[in-house]
Amino acid sequence: MSIVSVKEIRKSYNKGRTQALKGVSFEVEPGEIFGLIGPDGAGKTTLFRILTTLILADTGSASVDGYDVVKEYKDIRRHIGYMPGRFALYQDMTVEENLSFFATVFNTTIEENYHLIEDIYEQIEPFKKRRAGKLSGGMKQKLALSCALIHAPHVLFLDEPTTGVDPVSRKEFWGMLQKLKRDYNLCIVVSTPYMDEAIQCDRIALMQEGTFLSIDTPQNIIADYSETLWAVKSDKMHRLLTDLRLTPGVKSAFAFGETHHATIDTRQLSIDGLTAILQESGHKSIDISIVEPSIEDCFMNLQKL
Amino acid sequence: MKQFASFVRKEFIHILRDPRSLLILLVLPLIMVLLPGYVIKSEVKDIRVVFLDPSHDIYTRQIIDRLSVNDYFIFKGYVQTEAETTGLFRKGEIDLAVVFGPEFASRLLHTQDASIQLLADGSEPNQAGMRVAYAQQIIMAAQKEIQRKAATPQLIAPGKGGVTSMNINVESRMLFNPQQRSEMGFVPGIVGVIMLLICCMMTSVAIVRERETGTMEILLASPLPTIDIVLAKLTPYLCISFINLMTILCLTNFIMDIPMMGSFTTYLLTSMIYIFTSLMLGLLISTCVNTQLAAMLISLLLIVPGIYLSGMIFPIESMPTAAQVISNIVPTKWFISASRKIMIEGVALQYVSLEILALIIEGVIFLLLSWKFFKTRLE
Numbered sequence A: 001m002s003i004v005s006v007k008e009i010r011k012s013y014n015k016g017r018t019q020a021l022k023g024v025s026f027e028v029e030p031g032e033i034f035g036l037i038g039p040d041g042a043g044k045t046t047l048f049r050i051l052t053t054l055i056l057a058d059t060g061s062a063s064v065d066g067y068d069v070v071k072e073y074k075d076i077r078r079h080i081g082y083m084p085g086r087f088a089l090y091q092d093m094t095v096e097e098n099l100s101f102f103a104t105v106f107n108t109t110i111e112e113n114y115h116l117i118e119d120i121y122e123q124i125e126p127f128k129k130r131r132a133g134k135l136s137g138g139m140k141q142k143l144a145l146s147c148a149l150i151h152a153p154h155v156l157f158l159d160e161p162t163t164g165v166d167p168v169s170r171k172e173f174w175g176m177l178q179k180l181k182r183d184y185n186l187c188i189v190v191s192t193p194y195m196d197e198a199i200q201c202d203r204i205a206l207m208q209e210g211t212f213l214s215i216d217t218p219q220n221i222i223a224d225y226s227e228t229l230w231a232v233k234s235d236k237m238h239r240l241l242t243d244l245r246l247t248p249g250v251k252s253a254f255a256f257g258e259t260h261h262a263t264i265d266t267r268q269l270s271i272d273g274l275t276a277i278l279q280e281s282g283h284k285s286i287d288i289s290i291v292e293p294s295i296e297d298c299f300m301n302l303q304k305l
Numbered sequence B: 001m002k003q004f005a006s007f008v009r010k011e012f013i014h015i016l017r018d019p020r021s022l023l024i025l026l027v028l029p030l031i032m033v034l035l036p037g038y039v040i041k042s043e044v045k046d047i048r049v050v051f052l053d054p055s056h057d058i059y060t061r062q063i064i065d066r067l068s069v070n071d072y073f074i075f076k077g078y079v080q081t082e083a084e085t086t087g088l089f090r091k092g093e094i095d096l097a098v099v100f101g102p103e104f105a106s107r108l109l110h111t112q113d114a115s116i117q118l119l120a121d122g123s124e125p126n127q128a129g130m131r132v133a134y135a136q137q138i139i140m141a142a143q144k145e146i147q148r149k150a151a152t153p154q155l156i157a158p159g160k161g162g163v164t165s166m167n168i169n170v171e172s173r174m175l176f177n178p179q180q181r182s183e184m185g186f187v188p189g190i191v192g193v194i195m196l197l198i199c200c201m202m203t204s205v206a207i208v209r210e211r212e213t214g215t216m217e218i219l220l221a222s223p224l225p226t227i228d229i230v231l232a233k234l235t236p237y238l239c240i241s242f243i244n245l246m247t248i249l250c251l252t253n254f255i256m257d258i259p260m261m262g263s264f265t266t267y268l269l270t271s272m273i274y275i276f277t278s279l280m281l282g283l284l285i286s287t288c289v290n291t292q293l294a295a296m297l298i299s300l301l302l303i304v305p306g307i308y309l310s311g312m313i314f315p316i317e318s319m320p321t322a323a324q325v326i327s328n329i330v331p332t333k334w335f336i337s338a339s340r341k342i343m344i345e346g347v348a349l350q351y352v353s354l355e356i357l358a359l360i361i362e363g364v365i366f367l368l369l370s371w372k373f374f375k376t377r378l379e
Helices: A044-051 A073-079 A095-105 A114-127 A137-149 A167-184 A195-200 A218-223 A237-246 A271-280 A295-304 B002-016 B019-039 B058-069 B082-091 B104-111 B125-150 B168-174 B182-213 B215-220 B226-255 B264-288 B292-309 B321-327 B331-345 B349-373
Strands: A004-013 A018-028 A033-037 A059-064 A080-083 A155-158 A187-192 A203-208 A211-216 A229-233 A250-256 A259-264 A287-291 B047-052 B073-079 B096-100 B116-120
Touching (some): A004 A044, A018 A044, A018 A211, A033 A167, A033 A195, A044 A059, A044 A187, A080 A137, A095 A114, A095 A137, A095 B002, A114 A137, A167 A187, A167 A195, A203 A218, A203 A295, A211 A218, A229 A237, A229 A271, A237 A250, A237 A259, A237 A271, A250 A295, A271 A287, B002 B019, B002 B226, B019 B226, B047 B058, B047 B125, B058 B073, B058 B096, B058 B104, B058 B125, B073 B082, B082 B096, B096 B125, B116 B125, B182 B215, B182 B292, B182 B331, B226 B264, B264 B292, B264 B349
Parallel strands (some): A080 A155, A155 A187, B047 B096
Antiparallel strands (some): A004 A059, A229 A259, A229 A287, A250 A259
């Protein structure tokens, strides 16, 4: 049985003028890390708030841990851990005070479930007398995660937990989530705007403007990418993007780190032909090679369709 | 219960770790009581007085003596003409002139139309009024003494013209506040405003703060019942209001020597009901807004006109009818009215039952409205 089940959820704000969710459905299985991947404004936070019983959907139904989000919201509130997108702990209270406060709010004690948070809390324990407002971004996330975990929830909802956190802490954070899943079979629903983090999830939903572009394992989504993807480089990277887009036969082109990723209609344009055209427009040291598509490429590709 | 206690503890931590909150909650009330009570007393002291006494008889001397030995008056000598007094007023050397009519003693005894004119500097109307009223009282007392000694039935008739003349009707106000002490009238009003600031403004800000900083999101997604959240938020402010009430009572009783004429328990009961009503108003405000700034502004928008309509500064009886009607919805009005009756007039509980009933009704209405508006979700 699915631990989280969402059917045709719709939600709009401003009396229907802004549609945040345009009918999304998905299921999350126990012990799964499910990722909601999408840019800002895709509707991730709205979806989280509906699942954590904080707001009501306009239409559609959803259940968490077997309980209905509307009728049985009180039961859900006992069994979920929620970490909102914004750091929302008491900045004027110390690390220890925050943790013990949330433990009592959930009718438990730090000692009772210490094993769950041990690995995470150990890292911030040296600072337990420090006020939460004075912690670094990474430490704040660890404290927030500890507070969300302290009552041994059945499902963990993490809204953009890695936003505003340095790359090292981000990696560490995903490591902790993997460990929680492995050791305690915890179901985690997590959202992120970073496409490179998608691979950490068991299954992902690519979201855009309130709709799901695709729901699958990251591996399948990449495997479904049917086109050949080319990485293009030259000495004038900025102009190259415009030139690529203007070249007939180039289906798509976008900046991707140090190179530009492009798909090409090979019936119309060969790679040699492209090189020649680019040389004509003044580009030097042109390098075109095949690359493996990433989730971001898949997102771009799906977005276009 | 443990959840609740821990929540209340957290609330106290918030208050104790924020110096600005502490300042408003604990220091501001003291300043508000001490400032009008001690520093800017509107009572009159050291009234410099001159006398114009053409008849120089036994009765005028008696009255002059009485005024001169009084602590509140400073004898500044005699003048010969009214023009002279005007000059002294202009120079700001005197505050009051007592002008006896001609042939004072004989008129007093025979024609019964002896007159005294009290001249005061009308450019300070409040103080002038009080100086005159105080002088009138002393003259009245002197008159009674003369009356008793001479056993003459009718003595002094009101003087004619001048800035003011003797006026008996002031006596009714003097009855409870013979020295026209301003702190006495002030204290009930100040307590009323302090409680509004703490219970209404600070409480609504504290509740809204959870919403503004995003912690409400976590609290709502937790098993903590919303009623617990609200009660736990109210508790510290209830305690602080009570502490302030006690401090103010001690201050006024022991340091400022303002006596509590009525029963202490009655006053305490009335105050607790008023605190309840204010807390409910604060709660109501918090359910209507989403930012601390908005909570603060709405509270101030309610408190400031509330002060004017409460009768603290301007007597309600002298307001236009519309304002009088509106003043009935101001809880502070009922509280001030009740506490003046208890503190100054010393009446028993049944005489303030109307005020208490009004406060309870308002508190319950605010409670029900908050109940209706309070969200168990974010929107």
